Amino acid sequence: GQQLNQSPQSMFIQEGEDVSMNCTSSSIFNTWLWYKQDPGEGPVLLIALYKAGELTSNGRLTAQFGITRKDSFLNISASIPSDVGIYFCAGFSGGSNYKLTFGKGTLLTVNP
């Protein structure tokens, strides 16, 4: 089946630093989504991307849909302690079967 390779698996940063994480795939995706999951809760949508090359921001978060349609990245600027959590990329590959495939997640720890 479809697979998304998400990296890094974990990050330990100081408050105020910028963060970057990415997802790659061997096949084309026509929609990329980024989610954040806090402990004991479900994933929450951060940003949705629908077009190759699209760059979208949500506050301190910025995500881009790669030109090749096989990758996407998420940047967080000026991190704060509440950014702690697991970040997931996810994608729809299109066709008639709309199954959302998830990456394995990036665990972000922010030291105050």
Next chain:
Amino acid sequence: DAGVIQSPRHEVTEMGQEVTLRCKPISGHNSLFWYRQTMMRGLELLIYFNNNVPIDDSGMPEDRFSAKMPNASFSTLKIQPSEPRDSAVYFCASSFGGNSPLHFGNGTRLTVT
């Protein structure tokens, strides 16, 4: 706005018992998804419905698992008989279908002893 509502939040049961997880999707959404999350395998799609009809159940682990969606506002995931390896967090999600984003509930943490 009410999000996706799942119950129970926690379930502890003994091996061999039947377990039923429940989900109420967001009103107006026509697609519903059941996912399982474990440390080892991450988020796995078990089954999804479109307009109350199961579209893809290829992720259902085995015959012990079954899911129903009797109407647009309710779905169940049943495990019978349950086994310790079924221990995981089970999420329900809903969407407007197609490639629209999924909205997740807060999950049911299942522990089978």
